[in-house]
Each structure stands twice: as structure tokens, then as C-alpha cells.
Amino acid sequence: MQTPRRRGLLIILSSPSGAGKSTLARRLMQWDPTLRFSVSATTRQPRSGETDGVEYFFKTRSEFAAMVEADGMLEHAEVFGNFYGTPKGPVEAAMAQGRDTLFDIDWQGGQQIRRSSLAKDVVSIFILPPSIADLEARLRTRAQDSDEVIAGRMAKSRDEISHWGEYDYVIINRDVDAAEAELKTILTAERARADRQPSLNDFVRGLNAEFDAR
Numbered sequence: 546m547q548t549p550r551r552r553g554l555l556i557i558l559s560s561p562s563g564a565g566k567s568t569l570a571r572r573l574m575q576w577d578p579t580l581r582f583s584v585s586a587t588t589r590q591p592r593s594g595e596t597d598g599v600e601y602f603f604k605t606r607s608e609f610a611a612m613v614e615a616d617g618m619l620e621h622a623e624v625f626g627n628f629y630g631t632p633k634g635p636v637e638a639a640m641a642q643g644r645d646t647l648f649d650i651d652w653q654g655g656q657q658i659r660r661s662s663l664a665k666d667v668v669s670i671f672i673l674p675p676s677i678a679d680l681e682a683r684l685r686t687r688a689q690d691s692d693e694v695i696a697g698r699m700a701k702s703r704d705e706i707s708h709w710g711e712y713d714y715v716i717i718n719r720d721v722d723a724a725e726a727e728l729k730t731i732l733t734a735e736r737a738r739a740d741r742q743p744s745l746n747d748f749v750r751g752l753n754a755e756f757d758a759r
């Protein structure tokens with residue numbers, strides 16, 4: 546029988562809207578196709594270019610409520626007047642297979658997962674913009690949201706940023722290539738740490754057997 550692999554890690558990315566989480570998540574997925582992106586359910590309207598089941602599962606409010614009611618969400622929260630949540634089944638399946646999952650969720654979701662029984666498998670990373678002027682410029686150049694929606698996201702960004710200290714790592718996304726490199730370094734180190742655990746357990750079991758035999 547094969548030695549069981551370690552459980553998959555839960556890699557949580559949070560940031561104020563426009564700081565660059567989706568861009569960095571996309572780059573990380575290209576770098577490592579074995580990484581699984583957690584596709585959230587949301588009640589917000591799709592943006593142009595978004596496909597149901599790829600960026601999000603787009604749901605009506607009643608469909609979303611039914612998923613919560615059926616205990617189908619690992620975490621869920623209201624963000625910018627819409628509901629967002631992480632379907633639980635695929636995360637549990639990936640963890641059991643030893644596959645790491647990447648989450649693009651807000652601080653409320655990050656906090657719920659860190660406070661759950663899965664906390665020890667979490668690696669959490671907060672992405673900061675280099676400045677608030679840059680943050681606003683990025684939301685505008687993304688050109689996906691109306692002025693009103695952008696103003697709403699800017700108004701919430703201070704609150705989101707105030708949670709940076711709850712995360713394991715913080716990356717300032719000044720240059721996107723540098724931020725990507727930092728993210729890969731974090732992931733590589735955290736994986737090495739998680740990977741050695743099963744073999745170390747076996748090794749220390751061996752040392753204890755040696756004690757017992759003395």
C-alpha cells in the first residue's frame with residue numbers, strides 16, 4: 546500500500562478589491578496546474594467575460610440560501626451587498642487527495658476557515674496595494690465596474706485592509722512579477738513543511754520503537 550500523502554493545504558488570498566488577488570491567483574494556477582482554484586458561489590451578476598462555473602457559480606439569492614441551508618458551504622459572507630460562499634464538498638475532496646486549494650475570499654471568509662477545524666491546514670496571505678491611489682487606478686483600468694460600484698469598493702477597502710494582521714503572510718503588490726515570485730516562494734516553503742510531516746511522523750515512530758526495545 547502507498548504511504549498516504551499529506552492532506553491538501555488551504556491557501557487563502559485576501560485583499561481589498563483591485564489589489565490584484567485574481568491576477569496573482571491566475572498566475573499561480575498557470576505555474577502549478579495541480580493547484581485547485583476554489584470556485585465560489587455568488588449572487589452578484591457576472592462581469593463580461595466571466596463564465597458560470599469558472600470564476601464563480603452564479604446563483605440567485607434563493608439558490609444561495611438553499612446551499613447554506615443544506616450545510617453545503619465551508620464559509621459564506623455578505624460582501625458589497627452580495628452573498629459569496631465556498632462550496633464545501635470539492636474542498637474536502639481535494640484535501641483528502643492531498644491536493645492544495647487556492648481561495649480568493651474576503652477577510653470574513655478567511656476568519657471563518659481559520660476558526661474552523663481546518664485551521665492547521667491553512668496558509669493565509671494578504672495582498673496590499675502599494676497605495677490607495679494605485680488601488681483606485683487599478684479598479685478603473687480593470688474597466689469592469691460602474692463608477693458607483695468602484696466607489697462602493699473603495700469605501701470598503703479600508704475595512705478590508707484593517708484585517709491584514711490576521712494573515713500568515715503579507716505581500717505588497719507593487720510590481721506584479723515580484724509579487725508573484727513572493728507568492729511562489731511562500732507556497733514552495735509551506736509545501737515543503739507540510740510534505741515532511743508524514744515522513745517525520747514515521748521517523749519519530751521509529752525512534753520511539755528503538756527506545757522501547759532498549
Ligand SMILES: Nc1nc2c(ncn2[C@@H]2O[C@H](COP(=O)(O)OP(=O)(O)O)[C@@H](O)[C@H]2O)c(=O)[nH]1
Nearest residue numbers: 562563585622624629630631649650651653654
Ligand atoms: N467570504 C467570501 N468572500 C468571497 C468569496 N468569493 C469571493 N469573495 C470575495 O468577495 C469580494 C468581491 O469579489 P468580486 O465580486 O469577484 O470582486 P473583485 O474582488 O473586485 O474582483 C472579494 O474580496 C473576494 O475575495 C467567497 O466564497 N467567500
Ligand SMILES: Nc1ncnc2c1ncn2[C@@H]1O[C@H](COP(=O)(O)OP(=O)(O)O)[C@@H](O)[C@H]1O
Nearest residue numbers: 562563564565566567568683687718719720721
Ligand atoms: N502589480 C500590479 N501593477 C499594476 N496593475 C496591476 C497589478 N496587479 C494587478 N493589476 C491590475 O489591477 C486590476 C485589478 O486586479 P485584480 O486581480 O482584478 O484585483 P482583485 O482580484 O484583487 O480585485 C487588473 O486590471 C489587474 O490587471
